[in-house]
Amino acid sequence: MKITNIRVTHVNVPFDAPFWWTGGLYPGASKSIIEVETDEGVVGLGEAPWYHFGEVIKSEIAPALIGADPLDIADCESRCVPPWQITANTGEGAASVAFGAVEVALWDIRGKVFGLPLFKLLGGAVRKQIKFSEYFSFRPEHNGAGGEMTAEAIVDYCQRMQEEHGSTIFEGKLILGDPELEIRTVRLLRERLGEKAQIKLDSNMQYSLTTARWLLRELEPFNIRNYEDPVATFEEMAALRQHSIIPFSTHVPDLKRAVALGAPDNFVCNFAALGGISKTLKFIAACEAMGKGFWCYSNDLGIMTAAYLHVSAATPLITESSQSLFRWQVGDVIKNGPFRQTNDVVTVPEGPGLGVELDPDAIRHWASEFEKNGPMSHFHDPANPKHHRTLPLN
Template identity: 85%
Template structure:
């Protein structure tokens, strides 16, 4: 089998309402959808974590892979990705991330070639119902959606998600630069939701170490399951660990530093950002050996989410719920998408490969959205147009 073509399509998928994070208002996802065609008629699907990696695929990765055997992952990677020691040293890791998106499509081809779902290629399922958290945040109102701009509204939203969807795992960003607001909202959430519900937080590095010490001291009695990136560095997390028992997670995949410093406790990663599924499996194995946790990223579309489902299904070490923004996505590029959890879980697909198929109409719609509007801006600060925020906020 040979690769005959690689197509890249940029798409936007907005949220029903934007949410506040440390860098401003976050309105949705801009991704590159990858289709790898073969001379045997099989097409593999991949997804890049941000659209500009799709440009790298078109310019560098696709020309290198035409004619390659899609089942020979080592050869394909050697055609596209320089030695990681060099790219890590120079910061030129775009090729690794871009290849990671394509490599996902190669795994999809492999599953289709053997007629097996991806989780069976990875050794079989230890679970079929995969846990995901429900998400909350301060969200301005937009076209009848959102409007959760107070602690009371956040509490009402979470209670509604529990009543309508059986949600009992909640993760959220309480990011308006006001530590007292976060403390009050956490207290109200715990009182309203009760002791049996998981509460996780994510500040996207908004707090200074001094403020983080105060905030975590005040919220620790409310049984916080995890706090993601409360401060901006591993060194600050290690210092914060001296004052708090709350576990920490991060999107920064530096395992050596985390082990040396003792913090953070868990990595939350996108598979393409780690260089592909093969490298992700090695990273998870290293996390297990070093006693560090792992779960999956949020704000991905259905192709990457399907990969998360299969890997978590086949990986005993991943026991905690992964992040999700499913409820806010107004669409997807896959048939019957987006995935949405019920009673905290999503069922792993049983079709060959990733087990998902593109929705041609949705692809056209969201590609047109990108073409007409450009990529979604994650850094919009209405208070300072044309300027980027600086950390920490407090």
């Protein structure tokens, strides 16, 4: 079997309403969908975390892989990714991330060739119901959706998710530059959702160490399950650890520093960003050996989410809920997408490989949105493209 072509399609899939994060309003996902075609008619699906990695795939990865054996992942990687000494010296890791997106498709091909779901290729399922959190944030109203711009509105939204979908796990960004508003919102969440609900928070590194010390002291009575990136650096998290028992997580996959400093406690990562599924499994094993937790990223479409489902099914360490923005996604590129949780869980697909199929009409539609509008900015108000909002760092 040989790789004959790698197709890259850029897509825009917006949320029903944008949400506030440290960079401003976040309107949705601009992704690259990867189709690795073979001479035997088997096609593998992958997903790049941002569209510019798709450009790297088109210009660098695809030419290197034409004619390669898709089942020989090590050979494929050696054709595309420079030795670590080179990337360490140059700081250029785009090839690793771009290949990581393609590598997901190679695993999909492998599963289809052997007629097995990915989780069986990875050793079998230790669970088939995979936990995901609901998400909350301050969101302006947009075409009848969103409108959660007060503490009370966010709590009403979460309580509705609890009542309509059986949700008990909630994660969110309370990022308007006002830590007192965050404290008030969390207090109301705990009162209304009850003691058994999990509450996780994420500040996207918005707080200074001084503010974070005070903030986490005030939040501690509300039994916060995890706080992602409360401050900007691992060193500051290590200092903050001296003042708080709340666990910390990060998207920055620097395990050596986390072990040396004692913080953060958990990593939350996209598989392509780690270099693919194979490297993700090695990273997770290292986390387990070093006493660190791991779960999966949010804001991915159905292909990468399927990879999360299979790896989580086959990995005993992933016991915490992964992040999810499923409820806000207005569409997907896969048939029957997007995934959405009921009673906190999504069932792992049982079909061969990733167990998902592209929806041709959907991918054409979302590709046309990218072609018409270009990539969605995550740093501006989409209703006022010339306006850039910088949130105050307290």
